[in-house]
Amino acid sequence: MKTHSVFLRSLFAGTSLLVVSASLPAIAQEVDASAEDPAPESRAQMSLGQITVTAQRREESANEVPMAVQAFSGEQLDLLRVDDVDDLQTVVPGFSVSQSYQGVPTYTLRGIGFNTINVSATSTVGTYVDEVAYPFPFMNSGPMFDIDRIEVLKGPQGTLFGRNTTAGLINVVTSRPTDEFEASLAADVGNYDTFNLEGMINMPFNDRVQGRFAFRSETSGEGWQESNTRDETRGEVDRLGFRAALAIEVTENLDLDLSYNGWTNESDTIGGQGIALTPATDPTSPLAGSASLFLQPGLLNYIQTNQPTSASQADWAPRASRSATEFGVPGLEGPLREDSSFHAFKVAATLDLDNGMSLSSLTGYNELDRQALLDWSGSPYTILLQDIDAEITSFSQEFRLDGQFENASWVVGAYYARDEITDSNQTLLRDNANSNFVSTIATGLAYNPAGTLPLLNPAITPAEIAQTTALINFLNVDPETGLPYSPTDLLGSFQTYQDVGDFKNTSWSIFASADWELSPELTLTTGLRYTEDSQEYVGCSRDINGSMQPNVNVFNRFFFLGFYGQAAPAAPLQENGCVTYSETNNAFGPVISDLTEDNVSWRVAANYTPADMQDVLFFASISQGYKSAAVPVNAASKAEQNFPATQEGLLAYEAGIKAGLFEGTHSSRVGSIDI
Numbered sequence: 001m002k003t004h005s006v007f008l009r010s011l012f013a014g015t016s017l018l019v020v021s022a023s024l025p026a027i028a029q030e031v032d033a034s035a036e037d038p039a040p041e042s043r044a045q046m047s048l049g050q051i052t053v054t055a056q057r058r059e060e061s062a063n064e065v066p067m068a069v070q071a072f073s074g075e076q077l078d079l080l081r082v083d084d085v086d087d088l089q090t091v092v093p094g095f096s097v098s099q100s101y102q103g104v105p106t107y108t109l110r111g112i113g114f115n116t117i118n119v120s121a122t123s124t125v126g127t128y129v130d131e132v133a134y135p136f137p138f139m140n141s142g143p144m145f146d147i148d149r150i151e152v153l154k155g156p157q158g159t160l161f162g163r164n165t166t167a168g169l170i171n172v173v174t175s176r177p178t179d180e181f182e183a184s185l186a187a188d189v190g191n192y193d194t195f196n197l198e199g200m201i202n203m204p205f206n207d208r209v210q211g212r213f214a215f216r217s218e219t220s221g222e223g224w225q226e227s228n229t230r231d232e233t234r235g236e237v238d239r240l241g242f243r244a245a246l247a248i249e250v251t252e253n254l255d256l257d258l259s260y261n262g263w264t265n266e267s268d269t270i271g272g273q274g275i276a277l278t279p280a281t282d283p284t285s286p287l288a289g290s291a292s293l294f295l296q297p298g299l300l301n302y303i304q305t306n307q308p309t310s311a312s313q314a315d316w317a318p319r320a321s322r323s324a325t326e327f328g329v330p331g332l333e334g335p336l337r338e339d340s341s342f343h344a345f346k347v348a349a350t351l352d353l354d355n356g357m358s359l360s361s362l363t364g365y366n367e368l369d370r371q372a373l374l375d376w377s378g379s380p381y382t383i384l385l386q387d388i389d390a391e392i393t394s395f396s397q398e399f400r401l402d403g404q405f406e407n408a409s410w411v412v413g414a415y416y417a418r419d420e421i422t423d424s425n426q427t428l429l430r431d432n433a434n435s436n437f438v439s440t441i442a443t444g445l446a447y448n449p450a451g452t453l454p455l456l457n458p459a460i461t462p463a464e465i466a467q468t469t470a471l472i473n474f475l476n477v478d479p480e481t482g483l484p485y486s487p488t489d490l491l492g493s494f495q496t497y498q499d500v501g502d503f504k505n506t507s508w509s510i511f512a513s514a515d516w517e518l519s520p521e522l523t524l525t526t527g528l529r530y531t532e533d534s535q536e537y538v539g540c541s542r543d544i545n546g547s548m549q550p551n552v553n554v555f556n557r558f559f560f561l562g563f564y565g566q567a568a569p570a571a572p573l574q575e576n577g578c579v580t581y582s583e584t585n586n587a588f589g590p591v592i593s594d595l596t597e598d599n600v601s602w603r604v605a606a607n608y609t610p611a612d613m614q615d616v617l618f619f620a621s622i623s624q625g626y627k628s629a630a631v632p633v634n635a636a637s638k639a640e641q642n643f644p645a646t647q648e649g650l651l652a653y654e655a656g657i658k659a660g661l662f663e664g665t666h667s668s669r670v671g672s673i674d675i
Contacts, residue, residue, distance in 0.1 A: 068154040085140040112167035120423035126165035132364035142263025143241040145216035156625020158601030159527030164626045166650040177210035177247040193221035208249040215242040238266040257348040271314040274378030281433040291437040316375040317382040327492020339371040357403035366394040382430040410514040424500035435494040442555035443490040446476040479572040485550040493551035501539030501633040525605040532598040533628040540578035582639040591642040599626040620655040
């Protein structure tokens with residue numbers, strides 16, 4: 001429930017101060033009585049058919065589009081409290097958002113998604129803001145504000161929009177500058193020291209130039225997540241979004257739209273909730289392995305006595321322990337929060353030609369910088385922390401030519417995009433039972449092979465022990481000093497490492513689409529698109545200042561040699577080198593791939609409105625869509641773990657009815673099959 005009270009009207013037309021009380025972190029508690037029984041004109045605004053959409057790259061009523069489209073006006077979004085893309089899952093059936101432990105959102109629509117932890121991975125659900133692609137979901141981490149409408153298109157969307165998608169598309173259309181002066185200011189106040197402020201000013205500079213400036217600030221000074229063991233909280237929010245737009249009528253036939261969108265996020269990252277141990281590390285499990293002997297004292301009791309009953313109950317490693325240096329290996333210092341920013345620029349030009357055709361140019365440039373420290377230990381131990389460092393620049397250019405024949409409207413175009421990405425994360429596993437088990441085994445192999453080898457292979461003979469001991473003595477040598485690793489070096493290894501991937505992605509396409517009016521009742525839509533995607537990748541898991549060298553040069557080399565049967569061991573890992581092993585090259589080093597793929601996506605749809613039922617639309621379609629290749633940025637001991645996942649394709653069948661109901665509202669029934 002929420003209360004809307006009018007304030008500052010003497011300063012700005014349409015200005016309001018919204019005072020709400022909230023929890024987790026902001027849920028309203030009171031509501032204006034008028035919101036429970038909206039006026040007829042408000043109900044009309046909630047009608048799907050009253051919203052103009054651009055799902056087919058031209059303005060038309062949502063109820064006339066032959067596909068499953070859900071559209072929301074800016075007024076509806078305000079009423080529904082939709083403040084970012086994640087909130088759409090509460091109002092769009094079939095759309096869901098989950099978050100990986102690296103804080104990257106995963107979008108799923110009609111059950112089709114791409115589960116990944118990486119900021120560098122594109123989604124099966126495309127997102128666009130004012131027709132410019134935001135191809136990486138983390139680009140949507142800022143607040144949404146001053147929105148004209150949002151359209152959610154379900155099914156493959158490859159024949160008209162810049163990038164291929166298989167599940168669907170979210171099209172965000174911001175409010176454009178107008179030729180009238182407007183201004184507004186609104187605030188939300190709630191518990192957890194929540195204070196949100198949103199403002200807009202629209203200024204017509206002259207008859208040909210209008211500007212619009214808007215912002216939204218979201219702050220919460222008190223964390224909602226509470227440590228089970230200490231007087232600490234997490235969950236403070238500090239997000240700021242801002243936008244500037246100019247509409248310029250250069251001539252009667254030429255219009256320019258310029259805009260800048262940006263956001264910053266310095267909010268706390270969220271902690272994990274420990275609910276169980278893996279069977280191999282749980283001493284009480286019948287599947288317990290040797291790693292269970294290295295469980296941190298007190299961890300099992302913590303898990304058993306702190307089963308979460310609410311979202312606020314969590315825990316994380318104390319700062320003193322996670323930031324300390326142990327066995328010569330530094331920890332991770334700094335606050336557990338985001339320090340990320342995003343900047344997006346758009347230049348759009350539309351030229352109306354004398355023959356009734358229109359030529360459009362759309363240029364976009366996006367820049368994302370993400371720094372974040374996350375603790376997903378789920379307990380007061382340093383089990384899993386990650387320090388994220390990622391940068392993405394994304395450039396796109398599109399040209400479109402559209403026009404009409406006597407019984408057809410058409411569009412043809414070309415699209416080009418290039419992304420340059422660095423995606424890296426440093427992992428800290430200081431109290432992790434599995435990593436401590438491996439480093440202890442490495443120490444035993446180096447300094448007590450006769451006692452350690454039978455633990456690994458009870459059938460080993462004394463002669464084989466002697467032969468293997470000589471090999472291990474050969475492996476247990478620091479390549480920088482030429483001296484054997486000390487027990488401290490070996491026991492302290494496998495605490496931390498870095499996963500890194502550098503990408504250069506290029507995509508280009510040509511496309512054409514047409515609507516054919518076969519009769520006053522029947523329209524046929526056809527679309528075709530050819531796309532070529534290229535991806536250059538260099539990446540691996542890396543040593544950090546010698547932190548992984550002892551473990552890799554003794555434990556990994558010994559087991560890789562025994563497992564793959566190479567005639568000689570691979571060259572030793574150098575400091576800050578790649579720990580990822582290639583069986584083909586018998587060496588540690590970066591994984592390099594260069595993948596080029598092409599595809600043809602298409603769509604055919606029929607749109608039928610009976611002559612005596614003008615408020616009813618029957619439609620059916622079949623479409624083929626694709627999603628481009630992806631390479632994971634993960635902990636890779638083997639080169640195969642960083643090989644690319646090739647493009648995926650989806651064939652979708654859809655049929656539905658859109659019908660007018662009471663007071664101008666509309667209902668849709670859609671059936672779909674995705675293959």
